[in-house]
Amino acid sequence: MRGWIIYKDSANLLKPERYEIDRFMEEAAKQNIQLEVYAPEDFDLKVTLGGDRSILLHGERVPLPDFVLPRMGAGTTYFALAIIRHLERLGVYCVNTSHSIEVVKDKLFTQQILAQQNLPTPNTMLVKFPVNVKLVEKSLGFPVVVKTLSGSQGSGVFLSKNASEFADLMQLIESTAPKANIILQEFIQNSHGRDLRVFTIGGRAVACFERAAPDGDFKANYSNGGSLKPCEMTPEIEWLATQCSRAMDLDVAGIDLLFDTDHFTICEANSSPGFEGLEQVVEINIPQAIFHFIRIRLGLFDNRQAVQEN
Numbered sequence: 122m123r124g125w126i127i128y129k130d131s132a133n134l135l136k137p138e139r140y141e142i143d144r145f146m147e148e149a150a151k152q153n154i155q156l157e158v159y160a161p162e163d164f165d166l167k168v169t170l171g172g173d174r175s176i177l178l179h180g181e182r183v184p185l186p187d188f189v190l191p192r193m194g195a196g197t198t199y200f201a202l203a204i205i206r207h208l209e210r211l212g213v214y215c216v217n218t219s220h221s222i223e224v225v226k227d228k229l230f231t232q233q234i235l236a237q238q239n240l241p242t243p244n245t246m247l248v249k250f251p252v253n254v255k256l257v258e259k260s261l262g263f264p265v266v267v268k269t270l271s272g273s274q275g276s277g278v279f280l281s282k283n284a285s286e287f288a289d290l291m292q293l294i295e296s297t298a299p300k301a302n303i304i305l306q307e308f309i310q311n312s313h314g315r316d317l318r319v320f321t322i323g324g325r326a327v328a329c330f331e332r333a334a335p336d337g338d339f340k341a342n343y344s345n346g347g348s349l350k351p352c353e354m355t356p357e358i359e360w361l362a363t364q365c366s367r368a369m370d371l372d373v374a375g376i377d378l379l380f381d382t383d384h385f386t387i388c389e390a391n392s393s394p395g396f397e398g399l400e401q402v403v404e405i406n407i408p409q410a411i412f413h414f415i416r417i418r419l420g421l422f423d424n425r426q427a428v429q430e431n
Contacts, residue, residue, distance in 0.1 A: 122152075122153075122154045122155070122187050122188070122412075122415075122416065122419070122421050123154070123155040123156075123184075123186040123187050123188075124149070124154060124155070124156045124157075124186050124187060124188045124189065124190060124415075125156070125157055125158075125159055125186045125188075125189045125190070126142060126145060126156065126157070126158045126159070126189075126190045126191075126192055127159055127160070127161060127189060127190070127191045127192065127193065127201065127204065127205070128142060128158055128159075128160065128191075128192040128193060129160040129161060129162075129193060129196075129201075140395070140397040141192065141395055141396060141397065142158060142192065144396075144400075144407070144408050145190065145408045145411075146158070147408070148406065148408035148409050148412060149408070149412070152409075152412055154412060157186075159178065161193075161198065161200050161201040161204055162200075163178055163179055164176060164177065164178060164204050165177040165180065166203065166204065166207045175207070175211070176204075176207055176208070176211065185208070185211060185212075185213055186213060187213070187214065187415075187419055187421065188213065188214045188215070188216060188415050188419065189205065189208055189213055189214070189215045189216070190215075190216055190411075191205055191215060191216075191217065191222060191392075191393065192393045193393060194222075194226075194391060194392055194393030194394075195225075195226050195391075197222050197223075197226060197392075202219050202222065202223060205218075205219040205222065206219040214415070214418065214419060216372050216373055216411070216415060217370075217371050217372055217373060217374075217392045217393075218370065218372075220370065221369055221370040221371050221372075221392060222392045222393075224369055224370075225369050225371070225389075225390045225391065225392045226270075226392075227270055228268055228269075228270050228304055228389060229245065229247055229270055229302075229304050231369065231389060231390060232245045232304075234368055234369065235365065235368060235387055238364065238368045240361065240364055240365060240368065240387055241361070241381070241384070241385070241386040241387060242386055242387050242388075243266075243306040243307045243308075243309060243379070243386060243388070244260070244261055244306065244307040245304055245305065245306050245307075246260060246261060246304065246305045246306075247302075247303075247304055247305075248291070248302075248303035248304065248305060250291070250295045250299060251291075251295065252288075252291040252295075254284050254287060254288050254291075257284075257287065257305060258284055261305055261306070261307045261308075262307065262308075263281065263282065263283050263284055263287065263308075264280055264281060264282045264283070264308040265280075265281050265287060265305050265306070265307065265308055266278065266279070266280055266281075266305065266306040266307070266308050267279040267280070267281055267287070267290060267303060267304075267305055268303065268304050268305075268306065269301065269302065269303060269304075270302040270303070270304060278340055280308065280339050309379045309380070309381050309386060311379075311380045311381060311382055312379035312380040312381065313339050314333060314334035314338060314339050314340075315331060315332065315333045315334065315380060316331070316332055316377055316378060316379050316380070316388060317329060317330070317331055317332070317352055317358065317377070317378040317379075317380075317385065318330055318332060318375055318376070318377055318378075318394070318399070319354075319358060319359075319361075319362035319375070319376045319377075319378060320374070320375055320376075320394060320396065320399060320407065321362050321363060321366040321371070321373070321374045321375075321376060322372070322373055322410050322411055322414050323372055323373075323414045323417075323418070324363055324366060324367055324372075325363065326354060326358070326359040326362045326363055327405060327407075327410055328354075328399055328403045328405050328407075329351070329352045329353070329354045329358055329362075329403075330349050330350060330351050330352050330398070330399055330402050330403055331349070331350050331351075331352045332347050332348070332349055332398075333347055333348045333349075333350075334347050335347060335348075349398045349399075349401065349402045350402060351402050351403050357384065357385060358378065358385060361376070361378060361385055361387055362374075362376040362378070365387050365390055366390065369390045369392075371390060371392055372414070372418075373392075373394070373411060373414075374390055374391060374392065374394060375390070375391035375394025375395070376390050376391075377389050377390070377391070
């Protein structure tokens with residue numbers, strides 16, 4: 122089995138995911154999978170009827186892989202999406218698809234889909250300038266969470282504690298980036314400084330852990346220095362995570378859940394979830410599980426390999 126990882130360190134990432142790339146390469150070697158890592162700019166493509174002749178790698182025609190793992194998440198550019206779409210057109214299985222990556226990049230669109238599916242999400246508003254502060258206070262209240270439409274690892278997420286602080290932040294954004302796309306979400310008090318990350322593969326919830334923010338912070342991100350601990354996979358957690366990943370059409374996903382009184386609400390979905398922290402606190406081999414799923418999906422599964430893995 123042959124595969125490509127499409128990856129590039131991005132300014133949108135606070136912590137480049139070298140751990141994840143190294144783990145994929147390590148596990149691929151164990152499973153006799155030929156795996157190579159490329160950046161989007163390594164490719165050239167042309168729209169033609171000519172099959173694999175329409176995509177070049179370093180200017181040369183190369184055999185197409187069996188699968189592709191895009192690992193850019195919210196940092197996926199239009200050019201990278203075009204490469205993924207083109208590979209899909211040529212029959213290459215991409216984990217995840219260009220459509221699902223594009224959907225979850227847009228946090229408002231994600232919330233719209235989840236609401237349409239009657240899944241619990243925080244109340245959300247799209248910002249337009251000048252911002253009507255009284256309307257925000259009436260609709261969402263304060264504190265309120267301010268987010269850019271695209272971001273990962275907690276980047277582009279702020280908490281405005283009151284109307285005055287919020288008004289100052291909106292004035293700053295309007296004066297410096299008037300075309301910025303901003304959404305507002307109600308603040309779930311019970312989840313202040315903590316949340317759950319559920320890892321799903323092939324529509325199954327395979328692992329769950331709790332993230333806690335450093336003292337004084339409200340963003341529970343491991344990349345920002347947060348702490349982690351394993352969490353029991355309850356039926357509610359499993360149902361929310363699997364329903365969310367299916368609604369987003371994600372074969373591999375990281376679903377973030379917020380503590381909402383005695384239940385949970387869906388914060389967002391991630392198409393290229395990191396798993397460094399997960400593998401430290403939960404006994405699971407994520408690359409092995411992903412490759413196992415890909416083999417089954419492609420019909421390339423070897424029963425002897427399953428015996429070796431078990």
